[in-house]
Amino acid sequence: MDKQSLFGQIQKKSSFLCVGLDTDLSKIPPHLLNEEDPIFSFNKQIIDHTAEFAVAYKPNIAFYEAMGAKGWESLQKTLDYIPDDIFTIADAKRGDIGNTSSLYAKAFFEKMNFDSITVAPYMGRDSVGPFLEFDGKWVILLALTSNEGSQDFQVLNTEGDKPLFQQVIEKSQQWGHEGNMMYVVGATRGEKIKEVRALAPDHFFLVPGVGAQGGSLEEVAKYGMNDSCGLLVNSSRGIIYASSGEDFGQRAGEEAAKLQREMARLLEKY
């Protein structure tokens, strides 16, 4: 999906919501455990109830890998079930020496057909480059993450007194562009989003950290929105585990609708 089509979906749905499919067998409603593929049954209902409010889905690959071969099967079924006009993100946080990165890219882009993948920038240009060789696919590079540990390295000053996240954003713009690269910026970083936006005015940001991690959607929009919206805001647990009862799909839909209404207001405001 290209940038214009993504923005088109955002306008059509008045939403920049990404629903995180962090599907954990120990958290899904017990009545699903008797089904043949409980993970897929759960995801299917979540997608059925949230698709009208979402412009992206982000399965976190760890939750599927942890289930072995069966988990990969559930993941593929989930991906195939997501409507074609909704952007898909493999939250895999990959990156390795070039020939290995090429195979990660092949796995997620060719075999599985995700639109995008999250990539860790730590190993540099030749670890990111192979993901950028796939037409129509996106790299979502970790820049300033939502977790506490983001303070350990990402904000430390490097050459020219620039924090590491700034180096990542500046340097990576020599490798990719606003049509094939996004950045992960945590919602928990508040005003920092303004700094990141100044470094990448036209890029999309994937913003995790609202909902369970307590980030402010209003601040994200205030500091991060650009002319093409420029934001995909993710919520995983806050939506998919809104209920552990038989009404989980419906409750997830209600939480997604609540966020979408707020996003529609923010799209008007900023």
Ligand SMILES: O=c1ccn([C@@H]2O[C@H](COP(=O)(O)O)[C@@H](O)[C@H]2O)c(=O)[nH]1
């Ligand atoms: O900086 C980051 C990068 C990725 N994540 C991922 O996003 C979701 C957040 O889940 P919630 O339940 O909405 O907190 C999860 O998959 C993380 O691995 C992030 O949180 N922060």
